Amino acid sequence: MPSLRTQGLGVAYGGNRVFEDINISIDGPGLVGILGPNGVGKSTFMNAINKVITPSEGKVYLNGRDTSEMSYRDIARFVAYVPAQSKETFSMSVIDTVLMGRYPVSGISTTDNDVRIAAKCIGMMNVSDLAMRRFNELSAGQHQRVMIARGLAQEPEIMLLDEPTSNLDIYHQIYVMRLLRDLARERGIIVLAICHDLNVAAKFSDRLILFSEGKVVQDGPPSEVITSGNIREVYGVDADVVQVDGRPYAVYHADPQTPGGSMGTAPSD
Amino acid sequence: MKTDGILKTISEKVRLDRTVERAEGESDEEYVYREYRASWHSKMVFLALFLALFFVLIGYKVTLGEYDIGFGDVYSTIWHHLTGDIVDAGDDNVVWDQRMPRVLTAIIVGIGLGAAGAAMQSMMKNPLADPYTTGISSGALFGATLAMTLGVFIIDGYYGRVLNAFVFAMVPALLIILLSKWKRPTPAMMILVGISIMFIFNAFQSYMMLRADPNSVSAVYTWSVGSIGMTTWDQIPVILVFSFAGLIILCMMSRTINALNSGDEYAKSLGINVDRVRMLCMLVISMVAAGIVSFTGIIGFIGLVSPHIARIFVGSDNRILFPASALMGACLMLICDIVAFLLLGKNMQIGIVTAMIGGPLFLAILMAQKKEVW
Known part of the structure; x- marks a missing residue:
């Protein structure tokens, strides 16, 4: 059974703190979505998990093993990373x-x-x-x-994907997320995916982790994470959350010129 | 115009996306598998064609000269010499003692520079990387000038000049290794270090040339344009070791270098220690290029052009690109030497010829090439 656990994980570049004291525990297979505004350290968090970036403090345990005591090669044998874009x-x-x-x-x-x-x-x-x-x-x-x-x-037994759906049309967004969910279940692997579309993430993820300003704001099933309050607090956007096919679905009131529409200030980068 | 046509037909015949006949009811997986095997096969065919061209060029080059010797006789003379059963002592002397050293040097230099050039470009992710832009050539020239104008030798004699050139040609690589203690050696930084070193070396070299007596200036100049006519049988094993050891190590690292091409983060996630691999690669490439340049002087364009031509035919997978580029380098060296001989009726300084022929040839290929290869 694959597992992924972080303990007091933190990353700082020079004097710039990206995030600190992240404690997350994923004990079994499933699709886990990572949400949060731009620049809150989601990609850095992902890279700290597979040691592409060496964490400044804290520990990462993959299948129970401390990554600071593993070689790149050891990790690569069961952890795959899909970058957001490729620069060939x-x-x-x-x-x-x-x-x-x-x-x-x-x-x-x-x-x-x-x-x-x-x-x-x-x-x-x-x-x-x-x-x-x-x-x-x-x-x-x-x-x-x-x-x-x-x-x-x-x-892999653990798959890390940085915005796997960012350039896809809606058919392929749904196709990819569904495939990742099914893979997680069929092969019994952990799939961790950074997402920007709250609704696609809520639709297919077994669990969501919401980041904001270097901290985890909420971690749990989609119904607990996708709420008007959280969206307002983290993204600064007013939204109604309705239930569609048993999953939360956010509808944004983003244009102040339409009746009932309003928008807060942008979340700090 | 005619070469354009030939190039076009060749590249159409062996395009990467060439179609494989699809069998009835065949699954996507099976079809992709067969397509992959077919494309691998066509790359191998290309490599074989390069190899055939290479052997023809060797034979033809050896026929050129005052003493008449037939194309077929070249191969039989070489065969007889290798099997220790020399039939015609005159032919044997001309082929083996007079002409082969030059031909072999051309081949070894071509192989080394072709492989090193391809590895440099892939590792630094820069289509302009070659022994010039990495500062290796100017380091060698500086070292040789130091020996020839000021008499500053590390050791005495002929090998003193070679060693001088080699030591200074390694300076860019060693500097990058030193700098890496403070900063991560990114590909862009490696090129920039090379270019700054090139300017520094060139400045000192020009200064030494101005102060030196005309005889040594002339000697330095002759060395700087690169020559393969001076090597003897004694020296061939030395450059052979540099060239072939380099080619073998680079081929062994080729799949790792492929991964570097997709970005450092991805390469690390595949379990590659990116900084260490890049440093090792830089060291190997520098040793090959420096080893060759310090014996022959500066031979331009081969390291730059061979990988680009090879890429048109076999693509950018380094596992096949490195050997293809090495063979292409050897063929180009022979072609340049042959063309110069046909035009002038005597052997020319190869460094001049490679640039004179390589430059326009490269331009023609760039123009004829429709598809973006790099």
């Missing part, structure tokens, strides 16, 4: 890009099995017709799906 200079074909996800398993050689796994993950993300295209010829949305396929190819 010389880009390879889509399949070669996805095959990179097999690196922690197969090292410098690529086996037949690796190619089959990559082909399967490409199929799961609906990009089979692009498999031989060059990565930099694709649209932003296609990029994102290829990067998720690359994460899946790693066959």
